[in-house]
Amino acid sequence: MIAEAAVPLQDEHEVVLRIEGLEKRLVSGTRSFTLSVPTFALERGKFYGLVGKSGSGKSTFLDFLALVAKPTKLDLFEITDPANPAGTVDLRRALEANDDALLSRIRHSFLGYVLQAGGLFNFLTTRQNLSLPAEIAGRTPDWAVIDAFAKQFGVYSEYDKKPSGLSGGQRQRVAILRALSLRPALVLCDEPTAAVDESMANIIVQELRELAMSLGSTIVMVSHDIDLVSSVADVIIEMHPQMLSENDVISVCRT
Numbered sequence: 001m002i003a004e005a006a007v008p009l010q011d012e013h014e015v016v017l018r019i020e021g022l023e024k025r026l027v028s029g030t031r032s033f034t035l036s037v038p039t040f041a042l043e044r045g046k047f048y049g050l051v052g053k054s055g056s057g058k059s060t061f062l063d064f065l066a067l068v069a070k071p072t073k074l075d076l077f078e079i080t081d082p083a084n085p086a087g088t089v090d091l092r093r094a095l096e097a098n099d100d101a102l103l104s105r106i107r108h109s110f111l112g113y114v115l116q117a118g119g120l121f122n123f124l125t126t127r128q129n130l131s132l133p134a135e136i137a138g139r140t141p142d143w144a145v146i147d148a149f150a151k152q153f154g155v156y157s158e159y160d161k162k163p164s165g166l167s168g169g170q171r172q173r174v175a176i177l178r179a180l181s182l183r184p185a186l187v188l189c190d191e192p193t194a195a196v197d198e199s200m201a202n203i204i205v206q207e208l209r210e211l212a213m214s215l216g217s218t219i220v221m222v223s224h225d226i227d228l229v230s231s232v233a234d235v236i237i238e239m240h241p242q243m244l245s246e247n248d249v250i251s252v253c254r255t
Contacts, residue, residue, distance in 0.1 A: 016185050016218055017042040017065075021075025024060055034072075035060045042186065044080075047209050047219045049229030052239030058222045059190065065220065066113060066188055067103050070095055080185055082109035108137040112179030112187040112217070114208075116194040119175060120163040126174050127159040133182050146181055149211060153177060169200045176208050180215060187212055189221040193228065201225075205232045 022037035035057045042048065052058050063069035074092050081087040082105075094102045112133075113119075120129045130150075134141040150156040153173040155166075163171055172192060179187055192208070193201035205221070209232040212219045223229040230236060 014043045015041045016044050016080045018076065018078045019074075020077075021073060022064065022071050022077070023073035024064060024069065025072040026060070033057070033060075035064075037061070042218050042220065044185070044218055045213060045216050046234040047212070047232055048221070049226070049233035049236045050220055050222045050239075051224065051226045051229060051236060054224070056239035058239060062188055062190055062220070062222055065186070066111060067091070067095075067107055079106065079110055082106070082185065108133070109182070110185050112182070112184040114172075114175050114179045114187065114189040114192045116191045117171075120171060120178070122163050125160055125162055126155065126166070129163075129174060130159075130178050130181055133178060137182060139182070141181065145183075146177065149177055149180075152211075153207060168196045169204065172196060172204050173207065176204070176211065180211055180217060183215045184217055186218050186220070189219065191222055191224070193223070193225075198228075201228055202231065205229070208232070 017040075019037055019040040022035070022040070024035040026033040026035075050058050050061070060069065064071060074095065077091040077095070078088045079091060081089045089102075089106060091103075091106065093099075094106075121132075124132075130146055131141045147156060150159070153176075155170050155173050155177070158166055158170060158174075163174075166174065172195065176192070179189075189208070193204050196204065205228060208219065208221075221229055221233070226236070226238075
């Protein structure tokens with residue numbers, strides 16, 4: 001099974017992430033799956049929708065972007081250096097060398113992540129959940145910024161509540177605010193509206209786009225709902241699986 005992803009490269013000064021020659025091979029019994037990404041680049045401040053059927057490689061690719069999955073083959077993987085925007089970080093070498101210290105630093109300073117069900121810690125209040133990214137990164141939360149967006153999202157009055165006391169929409173808003181609290185260059189969203197109804201989903205993705213764009217963050221959002229993501233995305237990346245044989249499927253990404 002092969003999934004190919006190809007996104008045209010943008011102007012050099014606007015690219016925050018670049019990949020070339022990525023392959024990720026997964027084997028289960030007699031079946032195999034290979035995600036292949038010949039060239040891929042993400043432009044600063046844009047919203048990318050990653051869509052496709054179940055099993056087409058969306059989650060595999062997102063795991064790689066989140067630095068939690070290692071490739072089988074990789075020619076180039078560079079990101080803008082969070083500590084020096086004029087420079088880049090060679091993540092291919094970091095992955096090959098198992099440089100966990102560097103990879104951890106990049107996760108904390110370059111990436112934000114929003115899970116399907118929010119991923120909030122149930123034993124922490126909203127305020128404590130929102131302060132976590134900064135605390136993990138050894139920084140002081142910027143409450144002026146967080147408070148302003150919390151008011152805009154309608155969750156400022158919920159700071160003392162734990163997730164169980166929030167509605168589904170409120171939990172996702174808090175999760176989005178937490179992911180964006182350190183103004184990451186890249187925010188990965190894995191079906192962030194799966195736990196809410198259609199009306200709330202549309203509101204949440206619009207708010208996500210507005211907040212991310214105001215901070216200059218790039219968004220990659222995985223969704224099975226192409227209509228939903230098309231309403232906010234600047235670029236749609238589609239994975240189209242095709243059966244080549246009983247145990248061999250090719251899934252090609254198109255923009």
